[in-house]
Amino acid sequence: MSLNTFYRLDGGVRHYAWGQRADQGDKPLIADLLQQEPGEEPWAELWLGAHASLPSQVHGADGALRPLDQVVAEDPVAWLGKAAAEVKPQLAFLFKVLTCSAPLSIQSHPDAKSAVTLHATHPELYPDPNDKTEIIIALGQFQALAGFRGITDILADLEAVKAFLPWLALWRNGEATLRALVEALFALDAVPLAAMLTNALQELNAREGHLSPADKLFLSLSEVYPGDRGTLFAYLLNQVTLEPGQSLFLAPNSPHAYQKGAGIECMTNSDNVIRAGLTPKAVDVKTLLNTVDFDRTGYQMVTPKATDIGNGQVLEYQAPTEKFRLTFYRDAACNLEDHPDVMGLFIVVSGEAALVEANGARTIASRGTSWIRPAAAKSGRIEPTEPGTLVVWAQTNF
Secondary structure: OOOOOOEEEEOEEEOOOOOEOHHHOOOOHHHHHOOOOOOOOOEOEEEEEOOOOOOOEEEOOOOOEEEHHHHHHHOHHHHHOHHHHHHOOOOOEEEEEEEEOOOOOEEEOOOHHHHHHHHHHOOOOOOOOOOOOEEEEEOOOEEEEEEEOOHHHHHHHHOOOHHHHHHHHHHHOOOOOHHHHHHHHHHOOHHHHHHHHHHHHHHHHHOOOOOOHHHHHHHHHHHHOOOOHHHHHHHHEEEEEEOOOOEEEEOOOOOEEEEEEEEEEEEEOOOOOEEEEOOOOOOOHHHHHHHOOOOOEOOEEOOOEEEEEOOEEEEEEOOOOOOOEEEEEEOOOEEHHHOOOOOEEEEEEEOEEEEEEOOOOEEEEEOOOEEEEOOOOOOEEEEEOOOOOEEEEEEOOO
16 A cells, blocks of 8 residues: 555444434434434444454555554554554554433543453453543533542532431441542442432422532433432532533543533543443443542643634644644644654544645545545645634644
């Protein structure tokens, strides 16, 4: 394969239950981007990358499709760049378009050491030995739960609900720490837990006075996941609302749960998820308690570096990791010379772009199409051809 050019990429779609559905209003974003009929399935994630469980397919010059992980493995330096290939001869990140209309599970992701152990002992739950660090950048308003609240704020809300006395009583028999509060939640037996949840719903629904944001979220989550102790994380985690262009960074061992919206997500090349509730999938409370960082509260946002170019703007999102970084080109051209010796994976989210090769050849990249620029392609440009064009570029930062 000649590597001094752009290659079209076909991503895979995950139809998780919390994704967007056609019967909820507008056509699901991912189906719309791919120009596919949505059917009755939920559209949750478009994967662009080389993860073994769902590698993207590269269009060859002869029209044949080949998995990206296999293509890169044949010549990692030419595809990834020397620095990235020396770290690991495979793509270091996984790039996604994510859309959710219902809450995701309460979850965290393992660090590098834990990922190796979990994959070796429970490969059916943890499909790879990689840590998972991620960033989500909102395409519209995006709601999430992220990071623990301070213990004082948590207790102020819990103590205002009489029904939660069994949980608090169990906690006060041990250490007065955040970890102990979460451990007490999972130590509640099924029968007293069910009674507590029922009593809390009745108390809050009958309350004529003030409901805290955590109360309101608990009531909302209980409608989707009745009887699930994960609903009580409404009191434990911070509620975060991202406006378009704002981003949330999630380090390993950080509890979180996306709630609603659409965004661009990028992460280390992993699909490891430690779940604690709000899901029909396997819950692994023991691993969560052994790995989550209870000493870290709050959450971390990434402020992009913004550069105005003519009528357009370039937004660079530099997360605190070498594995990936993202750049939004809004009505602005991307010069490949600005990204030397690195592979770029990009998608046209809106509008249309022209892919200009070093020899002047032009290819039109329409909305929803995804592409790869091998590191060996040293020059060229991605140019918007109409107003309102957004190209999102992902690369490693080695």
